[in-house]
Structures are given as structure tokens and as C-alpha cells.
Amino acid sequence: MNQEPLDLALRASHVLTMNASGRCLTPGFVGIRDGRIVSVEPYKQGMEAAWNPKRFLALDRHIVFPGLINAHTHLGMGFFRGIEDDLPLETWLKERVFPLEAALVTEELVYSASLLGMVQMLLSGTTTFVDMYYFEEAAARAAERLGVRAFLGPGVLDMPTPGVPDAETGLRRLEAFIESYSGHPRITPILAPHAPYTCSDRTLKALRALKERFGLRATIHVQETSGELQESLRRFGKTPLERLESLGFLDSNVLCAHMVWLGAGDREVLERARPGVAHCPNSNLKLGSGVCNVAELRDMGLLVGIGTDSVASNDSLDMVREMKTAALLQKALHADPSRMGAKETLGLATSEAAKALGMGDQLGSIEAFKRADLVAAEINTVRDFPCHDPYAHLVYTLTGSHVSTVILAGEVAVFDGRLVNDPTEEALDTWQETASRVGRELERLKKG
Ligand SMILES: [Zn+2]
Structure with missing residues (x-):
């Protein structure tokens, strides 16, 4: 082991890099350190031990794509x-x-x-x-x-x-x-x-x-x-x-x-x-x-x-x-x-x-040195089985509700379909009260 430890690494059944050559890794490995991607390569047995990440996500049966x-x-x-x-x-x-x-x-x-x-x-x-x-x-x-x-x-x-x-x-x-x-x-x-x-x-x-x-x-x-x-x-x-x-x-x-x-x-x-x-x-x-x-x-x-x-x-x-x-x-x-x-x-x-947006060198693909914004969507559950082509499956079959994991600037922001730092509890009363107020005003407007 000669590398500095990673903050986070993942293995996924498909990694759609969206780099210039349009490479898809099946399965793929992505290593992240200090909010940036440091390694993107085909997954090989034992890689997690070699890279020694602080956290490792095994995203088998997942398509991983750029945020x-x-x-x-x-x-x-x-x-x-x-x-x-x-x-x-x-x-x-x-x-x-x-x-x-x-x-x-x-x-x-x-x-x-x-x-x-x-x-x-x-x-x-x-x-x-x-x-x-x-x-x-x-x-x-x-x-x-x-x-x-x-x-x-x-x-x-x-x-x-x-x-x-x-x-x-x-x-x-x-x-x-x-x-x-x-x-x-x-x-x-x-x-x-x-x-x-x-x-x-x-x-x-x-x-x-x-x-x-x-x-x-x-x-x-x-x-x-x-x-x-x-x-x-x-x-x-x-x-x-x-x-x-x-x-x-x-x-x-x-x-x-x-x-x-x-x-x-x-x-x-x-x-x-x-x-x-x-x-x-x-x-x-x-x-x-x-x-x-x-x-x-x-x-x-x-x-x-x-x-x-x-x-x-x-x-x-x-x-x-x-x-x-x-x-x-x-x-x-x-x-x-x-x-x-x-x-x-x-x-x-x-x-x-x-x-x-002028951010082509920072965002938009899973490549070394870019900011680590990645998304994983679940595949091959019964409701959407089977997946023959990960691009077609993502665009035509899946919806945003299939997203299980989101990595934002190298931090896990969504895990297992839930926000890690979830503001819902602190905001829910205000959200409900505001939605009711909008509903009342809309009724008033429609009556003219
Ligand atoms: Zn608009």
C-alpha cells in the first residue's frame, strides 16, 4: 500500500464516467480525497484494501453517474x-x-x-x-x-x-x-x-x-x-x-x-x-x-x-x-x-x-481531479428488471426516486434514499403552513 488513504471510495456495477471518450466501467471503482476524485478505474478484487479508504461504499446493482x-x-x-x-x-x-x-x-x-x-x-x-x-x-x-x-x-x-x-x-x-x-x-x-x-x-x-x-x-x-x-x-x-x-x-x-x-x-x-x-x-x-x-x-x-x-x-x-x-x-x-x-x-x-456554465474542468464527469459530485441509482430490483444498457435504463426506465446515494463534494449527502443532513424536521411546520397560505390565496385569486 503506497497511496495516501482515501476519504471515500466506491465500487459500482456500472460507472458512467461521461468523460470525453464516454467510458463506462463495469464494474468500476472511484476513489475520493479532499472533495475531489483521485482515481477512476475498472474495479479489481482487493482494491479497497490497497487504497485503504476511510469509508467504502459497495454499490453493486447500481449505476453511478456524475451529479x-x-x-x-x-x-x-x-x-x-x-x-x-x-x-x-x-x-x-x-x-x-x-x-x-x-x-x-x-x-x-x-x-x-x-x-x-x-x-x-x-x-x-x-x-x-x-x-x-x-x-x-x-x-x-x-x-x-x-x-x-x-x-x-x-x-x-x-x-x-x-x-x-x-x-x-x-x-x-x-x-x-x-x-x-x-x-x-x-x-x-x-x-x-x-x-x-x-x-x-x-x-x-x-x-x-x-x-x-x-x-x-x-x-x-x-x-x-x-x-x-x-x-x-x-x-x-x-x-x-x-x-x-x-x-x-x-x-x-x-x-x-x-x-x-x-x-x-x-x-x-x-x-x-x-x-x-x-x-x-x-x-x-x-x-x-x-x-x-x-x-x-x-x-x-x-x-x-x-x-x-x-x-x-x-x-x-x-x-x-x-x-x-x-x-x-x-x-x-x-x-x-x-x-x-x-x-x-x-x-x-x-x-x-x-x-x-464555464465549469467543464471542474464538474460534469467522473474524472481524476474533478470535484467529487456523484450519484448512484439502484438497478435490477424486481420493479425495473432487467437492465441491458445502463444509459438507456437511466434515461428511459428510472426516475429520480431510484437514486439511493448522492456524493456532494466528496461527502455522502444522500444514503439509502435519505438525506444525511436532513432539514425536514426543522422545516416541516413552516412548509405545511406556507403551502396552506398559498392555497388560500390561490382560491381568492380564482374567485377574482
Ligand atoms: Zn423559467
């Missing part, structure tokens, strides 16, 4: 899960979401909802996420409580929003938020103008200046509905993408959520600016927004991640289920079953999303 990355969500909306179905986006947003938010959203509610969402994401295998909402300081506190990796963007709109009477105040608070979390090991502040249709040129220019000054990334909803595209052409004579480019806002540090509808000149804009894309298939389907042509965007060389969007329009934060929808949609859209295979889809939710 999933949810590229677009709004965790603060956690208590608005399924508030009302079957409404078009504009009615849903203006007559349900915005009034509910005006009446109910406080810093305390955002903390509770974010904590709840992070619990649900961790239990279903998501270790990193991109969030846009109000009171992101509260989301940051929840992220620190659970240790998840969070890209947090305080939402900026030109209209008054919870806690922010106008865009000027919003920008001032945003600057304070950026300063207080810059250099944080797991929380990354980002810019989050809500959408081109809710932000004036002036606001977008101010955000561009902040983006350059602090070297930040940004996320924004773009071209989610055809109505948005038409309205922008009417008001500005440009598509939202053309407008963002003309304001100097669009580049490879921007993650555009949705991108369902593209205008005539948008492909050239995308080829020049090369933004990342956060594809939200279930939210787009449920709101009847349309289908993002992910295959075309990827053929153009854009990096695409997968997001759940909020539970108000999904109604789940389960990235495993989201992957299945993403894969099936491209096959149907192109009438071609070879589009978006299972392995490629897992790549979107891991290595490609990491690259789109």
Missing part, C-alpha cells in the same frame, strides 16, 4: 407547485404567478421554498443548479445549509417585484449580492434579467456593464413563445435575440432558457454570439409553448443543458424524468429515432451543462 445539473429553475416558487393547469403562459404568468408573488413572496418564503426544492433535487440526483428568483440571499442561505452548488441570479424586471420597488433598487441590491458571494466555494452569483420583454434597453445595458465589471455569467428567458417573438418584432423591429445582441448583452457567458421559437436572422446571431441554452422540455410542453429544436442548436455547436423550470409549470424537479422527455421530444420533432440517444441526453444534463 446532475439543473440548468434552469426558480426554487423560490416551490409552494406554487401545480397552482393551475391548462392556462397559456401569458395568462398563467400575469393572472396567477405575478399576483401570487406580489401577495406572498417574502425572504422567509423564499428560504423555505428553496430549502424544500434543494432537498427534492438532492434526493433525485441533482447536485448543481441555476436559479433565478427574488430574495436570492435566502436561496444562498438554504444552499449553504445543504452544501449544494448553486448559480444564483436575483431576477431583474422593470416592474416592481417582491422586495424591489424599481429597477434602480434592484440593481443596487444585485451589486451587494454579487459582492457578498464572490469567491464563495459553492455559490456563484450570476445576472438574471427575467426576459427581453420585461427588461428595457436601459436595464439590459446596466446589467451588461455589471457583467463586464465583475466578469459574471448571466441567464435569461428567451423566445419561449411565438407571441414573445412577434411582440418584439412589432415593438423593436428585432427578435429578442437580435435585440440582446445589439445591446452587447449576448455572448457565450449567457445561458438562454427555452429558445423555442427562432426568427429568420436568429441562426446567424447564435453563430456569432454562441450563448448556452437551457432546454426545459416539460415546462414548454405543459404551457403549450412549443418544442425547442435542441438537435439543430447542437448541430450549430451550441452547448445545451437541461432544466426543469419551476414546479409551478413542470411540476417536478426530477432531472431524470426531464432527461427522458428531452430525448423523446427530439426523436418526435425530427421523426428520427436516432436523434438524442440516451448517452447524449445524459451528457446534456452533466458534462455539456458544466461546460455551458
Whole structure:
């Protein structure tokens, strides 16, 4: 034995590394020290003794894959899960979401909802996420409580929003938020103008200046509905993408959520600016927004991640289920079953999303020197027997409920389907009380 002892090691029947060569180890061994992966190799008898880990996990009958990355969500909306179905986006947003938010959203509610969402994401295998909402300081506190990796963007709109009477105040608070979390090991502040249709040129220019000054990334909803595209052409004579480019806002540090509808000149804009894309298939389907042509965007060389969007329009934060929808949609859209295979889809939710967030050298695959964020899902139990292909099994058969173990920065965060550092007991009363309050306000709104 010549190696320094490992903090943690595991053996699993399948390790999907998602590295550049797409290697799958059957069985595989992963060794972890100081929060990073130090060894990934085919498992051989006696390895645990040779490496002498402080803790060893025998994950036989498990698929191990990199921690999933949810590229677009709004965790603060956690208590608005399924508030009302079957409404078009504009009615849903203006007559349900915005009034509910005006009446109910406080810093305390955002903390509770974010904590709840992070619990649900961790239990279903998501270790990193991109969030846009109000009171992101509260989301940051929840992220620190659970240790998840969070890209947090305080939402900026030109209209008054919870806690922010106008865009000027919003920008001032945003600057304070950026300063207080810059250099944080797991929380990354980002810019989050809500959408081109809710932000004036002036606001977008101010955000561009902040983006350059602090070297930040940004996320924004773009071209989610055809109505948005038409309205922008009417008001500005440009598509939202053309407008963002003309304001100097669009580049490879921007993650555009949705991108369902593209205008005539948008492909050239995308080829020049090369933004990342956060594809939200279930939210787009449920709101009847349309289908993002992910295959075309990827053929153009854009990096695409997968997001759940909020539970108000999904109604789940389960990235495993989201992957299945993403894969099936491209096959149907192109009438071609070879589009978006299972392995490629897992790549979107891991290595490609990491690259789109500028973290490709740190996250998104199981490789030596990367941060040790790994997930194990159980296979070959009677309910889902048999598993012939681990990629297809993960994407098409399993759901986030099959996740048994999550390793976050080298620590076991979920074991045997339970959170190790579980906040449920301390939060449950508040969660129940807040959900009831949301239910009452929703009834009041529906009565008009
Ligand atoms: Zn969204």
C-alpha cells in the first residue's frame, strides 16, 4: 500500500464516467480525497484494501453517474407547485404567478421554498443548479445549509417585484449580492434579467456593464413563445435575440432558457454570439409553448443543458424524468429515432451543462481531479428488471426516486434514499403552513 488513504471510495456495477471518450466501467471503482476524485478505474478484487479508504461504499446493482445539473429553475416558487393547469403562459404568468408573488413572496418564503426544492433535487440526483428568483440571499442561505452548488441570479424586471420597488433598487441590491458571494466555494452569483420583454434597453445595458465589471455569467428567458417573438418584432423591429445582441448583452457567458421559437436572422446571431441554452422540455410542453429544436442548436455547436423550470409549470424537479422527455421530444420533432440517444441526453444534463456554465474542468464527469459530485441509482430490483444498457435504463426506465446515494463534494449527502443532513424536521411546520397560505390565496385569486 503506497497511496495516501482515501476519504471515500466506491465500487459500482456500472460507472458512467461521461468523460470525453464516454467510458463506462463495469464494474468500476472511484476513489475520493479532499472533495475531489483521485482515481477512476475498472474495479479489481482487493482494491479497497490497497487504497485503504476511510469509508467504502459497495454499490453493486447500481449505476453511478456524475451529479446532475439543473440548468434552469426558480426554487423560490416551490409552494406554487401545480397552482393551475391548462392556462397559456401569458395568462398563467400575469393572472396567477405575478399576483401570487406580489401577495406572498417574502425572504422567509423564499428560504423555505428553496430549502424544500434543494432537498427534492438532492434526493433525485441533482447536485448543481441555476436559479433565478427574488430574495436570492435566502436561496444562498438554504444552499449553504445543504452544501449544494448553486448559480444564483436575483431576477431583474422593470416592474416592481417582491422586495424591489424599481429597477434602480434592484440593481443596487444585485451589486451587494454579487459582492457578498464572490469567491464563495459553492455559490456563484450570476445576472438574471427575467426576459427581453420585461427588461428595457436601459436595464439590459446596466446589467451588461455589471457583467463586464465583475466578469459574471448571466441567464435569461428567451423566445419561449411565438407571441414573445412577434411582440418584439412589432415593438423593436428585432427578435429578442437580435435585440440582446445589439445591446452587447449576448455572448457565450449567457445561458438562454427555452429558445423555442427562432426568427429568420436568429441562426446567424447564435453563430456569432454562441450563448448556452437551457432546454426545459416539460415546462414548454405543459404551457403549450412549443418544442425547442435542441438537435439543430447542437448541430450549430451550441452547448445545451437541461432544466426543469419551476414546479409551478413542470411540476417536478426530477432531472431524470426531464432527461427522458428531452430525448423523446427530439426523436418526435425530427421523426428520427436516432436523434438524442440516451448517452447524449445524459451528457446534456452533466458534462455539456458544466461546460455551458464555464465549469467543464471542474464538474460534469467522473474524472481524476474533478470535484467529487456523484450519484448512484439502484438497478435490477424486481420493479425495473432487467437492465441491458445502463444509459438507456437511466434515461428511459428510472426516475429520480431510484437514486439511493448522492456524493456532494466528496461527502455522502444522500444514503439509502435519505438525506444525511436532513432539514425536514426543522422545516416541516413552516412548509405545511406556507403551502396552506398559498392555497388560500390561490382560491381568492380564482374567485377574482
Ligand atoms: Zn423559467
